[in-house]
Amino acid sequence: MGKRIDGEIIRGVINDPRLFPGIERVRSGSTQMFGKRIIQGGKCxxxxDFEITPPEKSWYSKEIDGVWHWVEGCDHCNGEPKEWAYSRCQKHDVCVDCGGDRKSTTTAWGCSGGWRCNDCQEKINRQRLAEAEARIVPDDEYDEMDFWHEDEARCPWCKAEISTDESYDACQEEHKCYECERHFKLTAEHSVSWTTIRSVKQVA
Incomplete structure (x- = not known):
């Protein structure tokens, strides 16, 4: 185990004569860019001045006591796995379910703990859909009144809870259920209540 700084492993000194203490550094993925970068009005x-690509994609540059070093950015290598990480080494940059690397999948789905390959995600999707289908009652057992004026919006097909964060003015809004993938219409029901309080002031 190498020396550490702020819990991260120091991999070694960066041998590049262009570097000096205090030079500005910007990270762009694994690429390290050095020198002043100026943005005005949203445009660069x-x-x-120059950029350096680290020997390993999870390494990043850090100035330590006036000297620029490569530091390990992989949370697994540093012994502190996180739900969301900026970059991981090739060994640990794998599917959270099957352990396959990125080269073995055409699509990577971001998720807690890293990413999931397309095959594993499709497996989860199929299981979610099957569970939702199992909750759907036949038409002759369906009662639309079960979904009227509810405190929480639910899919009228599979009863899954529906997010209404952006639908407070909905009126027959078309939606697709994330779980059973069926369509339904959503309407926000609003009610008004009144409060009266006696006034001290009396009419003469």
């Missing part, structure tokens, strides 16, 4: 008017 001056790029950094």
């Amino acid at each position: 008017i001056q790029e950094c």
Whole structure:
């Protein structure tokens, strides 16, 4: 185990004569860009002077006591796995379910703990859909009144809870259920209540 700084392993000194203490550094993925970068009005008017690609994609540059070092950015290598990590080494940058690497999948789905390959995600999707289908009652047993004026919106097909964060003004809004993948219409029901309080002031 190498020396550490702030819990991360120091991999070694960066041997590049262009580096000096205090030079500005910007990370862009694994690429390290050095020199002043100027942004005005949302546009870059001056790029950094040069860039360096680290020997390993999870390493990043850090100035330590006036000297630039490569530091390990992989949370697993540092012994502190996180739900969301900026970058991981090739060994640990794998599917959270099957352990396959990125080269073995055409699509990677971001998830807690890292990412999931397309095959594993499709397996989860099929299981979720099957469970939702099992909750759907036949038409002759369906009562639309079970879904009227409810405190929480539920899919009228599979009874899954529906997010209504952006639907407070909904009126027959078309939606697709995430769980059973069927369509339904959503309407926000609003009610008004009144409060009266006696006034001290009396009419003469």
